[in-house]
Amino acid sequence: MDKLLSNGSIVGSLPEDYVFPPELRPGNLKIPFGSNIPVIDLHEANHEAKSNTIQKIINASEEFGFFQVINHGISLNLMSEVRGVLKELFEMPAEEKQKLCSNDPSKTCKMFTSSVNYATEKVHLWRDNFRHPCHPLEQWQHLWPQNPTRYRECVGLFSVEVKKLASRILSLIGEGLGLKCGYFDNDVSGSVLLSINHYPPCPEPSLTLGITKHSDPNLITILLQDHVCGLQVLKDGNWIAVEPIPNAFVVNVGYQLQIISNGKLRSAEHRVVTNSHESRTSAAFLVGPTNDCLIEPAQALIDEHHPAIFRSFKYKEFLYCYGAKLDDVGKVLKSFETHKN
Numbered sequence: 001m002d003k004l005l006s007n008g009s010i011v012g013s014l015p016e017d018y019v020f021p022p023e024l025r026p027g028n029l030k031i032p033f034g035s036n037i038p039v040i041d042l043h044e045a046n047h048e049a050k051s052n053t054i055q056k057i058i059n060a061s062e063e064f065g066f067f068q069v070i071n072h073g074i075s076l077n078l079m080s081e082v083r084g085v086l087k088e089l090f091e092m093p094a095e096e097k098q099k100l101c102s103n104d105p106s107k108t109c110k111m112f113t114s115s116v117n118y119a120t121e122k123v124h125l126w127r128d129n130f131r132h133p134c135h136p137l138e139q140w141q142h143l144w145p146q147n148p149t150r151y152r153e154c155v156g157l158f159s160v161e162v163k164k165l166a167s168r169i170l171s172l173i174g175e176g177l178g179l180k181c182g183y184f185d186n187d188v189s190g191s192v193l194l195s196i197n198h199y200p201p202c203p204e205p206s207l208t209l210g211i212t213k214h215s216d217p218n219l220i221t222i223l224l225q226d227h228v229c230g231l232q233v234l235k236d237g238n239w240i241a242v243e244p245i246p247n248a249f250v251v252n253v254g255y256q257l258q259i260i261s262n263g264k265l266r267s268a269e270h271r272v273v274t275n276s277h278e279s280r281t282s283a284a285f286l287v288g289p290t291n292d293c294l295i296e297p298a299q300a301l302i303d304e305h306h307p308a309i310f311r312s313f314k315y316k317e318f319l320y321c322y323g324a325k326l327d328d329v330g331k332v333l334k335s336f337e338t339h340k341n
């Protein structure tokens, strides 16, 4: 395991093994917030404006695969406490963080630099990551760190709230797609992986990336970002920046939602760029199916004019493929299309 990046202040230039080949470098680092992703006021979903809100969510998920939610009902105090705890986590002394690192692939709760493929990847990512499952809480919470001391309690409370928010958004999406009530309950959204990213200031942001272009493998992702820019979404061949909005969550469609919606909703590709002056921390809650859950396009969306464009599979088969093709995840979805049967 290489040394974690987190506490490093910028010294000299970017190490060579973080330098991407020219065609994969970020290019435009500062993109104006012109054509930004839609912002949806969830408070409106409690009123007669509900069908309007549903339509906005469906439109955003079709067009961008991304939107932000405000007035989502999660306590602002809790959000701010969680931000504090995550900051504390990455600011811990190196020896303390090293205790959370492991090369054991079976370990579900661990910290690492770049990616789990550090030893074999061609270029490293400019980030540290700490991840662990969150749901059901009683199964995982005792495996989380005891330092920072408030970590288990704070992140526990927060993950339960975020799971409820994800269920609420999924239920609005289900209604918008015309699926039967409760379609996304239980196993289809039965797992939650919390993936916390910390991107320290980088000496050469134009040569490297915090995370390379990818779509998320799961169903839906709820992301808490801080005030620092970095997340970009690919739309019609152009990168657009996701503006940090205080106390909003960024929501994005994962591959499983694209498949279940039979291609109606799209899992947009996104990446993270770094900057030279401030660190950035984000917490992504990847809500997805349980490993043995059967995934297929929803029957309600298939008829003679709309044949299924994806085959049925167990989620673990998808994850295996996603993991194996990390160099070119764009190809993953292809192997689940019906004509490949």
Ligand SMILES: O=C(O)CCC(=O)C(=O)O
Residues within 6 Å of the ligand: 195, 197, 211, 216, 223, 225, 230, 231, 270, 271, 272, 282, 284
């Ligand atoms: O850091 C971010 O804003 C995005 C992280 C992300 O895309 C991921 O964890 O899958």
Ligand SMILES: [Fe+2]
Residues within 6 Å of the ligand: 214, 215, 216, 270
């Ligand atoms: Fe992502």
